[in-house]
Amino acid sequence: MRLKLEITQDVMANLLDMTQATYSRKERGLTKITNDEWNRITEVLDVDRSEVIEENFKKDSIPTNFTKRSSTIPNGLLDQIAFLTKENLELKEKIRKLENQDN
Template sequence: MSKTKLHEMRIQKQILQEEMANLVGMKQATYSRKERGISKITMEEWEIMSKILQVEITAIYQDFSRKNQMVSNLKSPHLDIPNYILEEIDFLKRENLELKEEIILLKEKLKGIIKLI
């Protein structure tokens, strides 16, 4: 399995898996499964990890869902799928990520507003 963006960023920041796991609040084995895409990472965990690594979520976020893996399989050289369909899928994936980021920002703003009340 190829290295994930999260793994590469953690290594770049010179943080051990065990350290990262402790900072996120989980056991090293659990963190390892999440980092490799075996276990799901919640949006809250993505937020925590991006803060620890001092990067935007987009720098580490990857969708490991089965749907995403199926889309990746569509790019197999054995399938003859027109490029415009693959390009549209890529566009929709980027747009979906942008919308998820916007939701996170709006949640942060809402938390700030609620604190003021």
């Protein structure tokens, strides 16, 4: 959701009163996000809690080998991977719609 809104980790961390490194660890699931932090995140993103809460995160949206090695992959690269994954899914959906129009 943060990437969709084009909010950087630095900006998000500042809005949540934490360092970028702390925010990054929370976003990657290395550190637990408290209920108070979830409430602040939903306020910043202006979304319903159910749209971003941990339990609804699709673990299969990022390949397992990335999550296992996330501590060795730079944060910027993980952000790029997430962005490109989302963009790839959107492009596949557009292709599918175009193919359906032709049929």
